[in-house]
Amino acid sequence: MIPSVDDSIPEDPIDFQLDNEISDLQDQISALKAQRSIQVSTILSSQSTRSTLNRLRVSQKQSKLSPTTTDTTPLLSTSTAQLVHTRENLYRLCAGITTFRIQDPDPNAVDDGKVLGLRIDVASTGKFVRPYYVMLNKPFAGSELLRVHRHTIPPCIPLSLLVDRYLPNGKGSAAMGSKEPGAKKQDLRRFARALRKEIVGYHNRVSVIKGLRKEFKLDEKVSRKGKGRERVIADISAADAEAKQVRIEWVDGRIGRCVVGDGGEVRKCVVIGEEGRDFETERRVARGAMEGIGERLREGIY
Structure with a gap:
């Protein structure tokens, strides 16, 4: 009988320790880079920094730049871009749902092509994901009832259940503001809030699973x-x-x-x-x- 040969590599505690130290250093480098990026963004978008850069630019225009003088124009441009980016993020964070109007170019579209759009913004793991859109129209002549025309909601979100609950358009349904007794009234506000809650919950669960895999x-x-x-x-x-x-x-x-x-x-x-x-x-x-x-x-x- 031929004896088996154990070709496994013996465990080396020194290699194990070095691997852990390298992993810790890589995590520290990533954290420091993220912290530096946040601090640079905060400094450039502050009002005091912009005022200082504006004063320096005015003084540089009045006098000729010396070889040792730093041109503040690139810094001021970066500060302006950062300020615009911060305002956009603040708006998307505070106004998670935005409505807008769309004109359908199809000449045969219902309701003369008038479409109401809903934009839903969601942040996940410190970043905004691609916005979700829901398009609504009024397909029934002489009625204010809304119906979902198009949407970009993923299949994992129970959109049809939310539509049946908050935007019923079948027999016995009534539009928002209607005073018909006993009718199932549509509620666009509750529909939008419930839909965004479902989307936010989904992204939170996915991000937690990703965090567990990383952990x-x-x-x-x-x-x-x-x-x-x-x-x-x-x-x-x-x-x-x-x-x-x-x-x-x-x-x-x-x-x-x-x-x-x-x-x-x-x-x-x-x-x-x-x-x-x-x-x-x-x-x-x-x-x-x-x-x-x-x-x-x-x-x-x-």
């Missing part, structure tokens, strides 16, 4: 030495299109599924392994909001 280093390449050896969680992902169910897989074979409510709280959790259900981990994971799943998982690991 447990699931997107990094697994190696036979270094950080790959200490991995305990094998995978964390969304189990449905709406990301209201989170699937957690442990390295030891346990598989869990969490049900997340509309407010981001973990309503239920089931963890099953080779020896049956793990009730202790279930209670720990379902103890609070979705954002704290990572911390509660680490309580059971360490």
